[in-house]
Amino acid sequence: MPLAQPPPMGAQLLSEDTFADQRVYVTGGGTGLGKAIACEFARCGADIVVASRDAEHRQDGVNAIEAIGRRAVGVEVDIRDAGAVAESFDIVEAELGPVDVLINNAAGNFEVPAERMSANAFRTVVDIVLNGTFNCSREFASRRLQAGRGGAILNIGAPYAATGGPSTAHSAAAKAGVNNLTWSLAVEWAPDDIRINTLAPGYFPEPDRSGWVSPGAALDNRNAQIAERLTTLPGGRVGEARELGWLATFLCSPFASYITGHVVVLDGANWLRRGPIGDPFEPIRESFDRRREGGP
Numbered sequence: 001m002p003l004a005q006p007p008p009m010g011a012q013l014l015s016e017d018t019f020a021d022q023r024v025y026v027t028g029g030g031t032g033l034g035k036a037i038a039c040e041f042a043r044c045g046a047d048i049v050v051a052s053r054d055a056e057h058r059q060d061g062v063n064a065i066e067a068i069g070r071r072a073v074g075v076e077v078d079i080r081d082a083g084a085v086a087e088s089f090d091i092v093e094a095e096l097g098p099v100d101v102l103i104n105n106a107a108g109n110f111e112v113p114a115e116r117m118s119a120n121a122f123r124t125v126v127d128i129v130l131n132g133t134f135n136c137s138r139e140f141a142s143r144r145l146q147a148g149r150g151g152a153i154l155n156i157g158a159p160y161a162a163t164g165g166p167s168t169a170h171s172a173a174a175k176a177g178v179n180n181l182t183w184s185l186a187v188e189w190a191p192d193d194i195r196i197n198t199l200a201p202g203y204f205p206e207p208d209r210s211g212w213v214s215p216g217a218a219l220d221n222r223n224a225q226i227a228e229r230l231t232t233l234p235g236g237r238v239g240e241a242r243e244l245g246w247l248a249t250f251l252c253s254p255f256a257s258y259i260t261g262h263v264v265v266l267d268g269a270n271w272l273r274r275g276p277i278g279d280p281f282e283p284i285r286e287s288f289d290r291r292r293e294g295g296p
């Protein structure tokens with residue numbers, strides 16, 4: 001029997017005024033799991049900042065939040081640029097008010113065997129994932145410290161931060177850095193009631209994209225991919241975006257006010273299943289080439 005299905009979409013973990021009169025700044029909040037998390041905060045009473053490089057993504061995010069009945073502002077930002085991050089916070093403060101919760105969700109990732117990864121490719125992903133997380137966290141915390149107010153930060157991590165990520169060495173190294181930042185900053189900012197945690201999702205197929213950064217991934221084979229992967233997951237099912245939303249809102253809520261400096265993996269125990277003897281091993285470059293050519 002697989003892990004039980006979660007309550008249906010729209011079921012509420014926290015009450016709808018948990019984040020009343022609060023602003024939640026979500027990087028990459030206009031697509032996929034970032035948008036799902038933003039929507040759950042909105043259902044719990046928050047107004048949302050959709051921070052993204054892409055105008056279309058920003059508009060999608062804003063539309064989704066307004067459909068829930070909350071206020072939303074889209075703000076253009078490249079989180080690699082600390083100055084642009086500061087400017088975006090200025091814009092948001094003027095339009096909505098100070099940011100109370102920060103969700104570091106924006107990321108960049110693609111599969112490529114390490115010996116074929118250019119120095120710029122490695123740098124780009126680390127810059128988005130690790131430096132971007134630091135830039136936003138620093139900006140958020142310095143404003144909260146200056147105002148004498150607490151706050152909550154949630155980073156979106158990855159289970160492979162702890163195990164390594166063959167074929168995504170750049171992302172795995174950057175996500176490991178994000179875990180480490182979580183531990184450092186939790187201690188630095190606990191005296192000021194600023195909490196920081198990391199939520200590391202496993203396989204959560206996104207509602208509006210393939211959700212799987214594989215060389216051959218395409219929208220039309222999403223269901224086939226999910227079906228194929230069910231047999232590889234100990235829990236016998238994939239994660240649902242609303243499960244991420246519930247955990248994200250809980251971790252940033254007053255009900256979690258003693259929880260800081262944690263990395264929570266949400267993947268039905270998939271990342272823990274590695275034993276001394278595993279499945280037949282195929283060199284990364286060979287499996288990459290096989291899948292790029294449309295193989296299984």
Ligand code: COA
Pocket residue numbers: 107108109110111112117118119120121122124125213
């Ligand atoms: N395979 C190999 N190298 C890749 C690559 C891929 N699929 N995608 C990008 N790169 C390399 C580029 O070639 C470039 O290196 P080079 O200058 O040596 O050629 C470097 O990475 C930077 O790429 P670029 O597209 O110029 O950077 P960007 O800042 O515009 O975008 C990403 C970076 C990661 C966001 C972009 O590559 C992307 O859209 N990735 C897929 C979407 C994604 O990551 N979604 C998030 C999933 S968690």
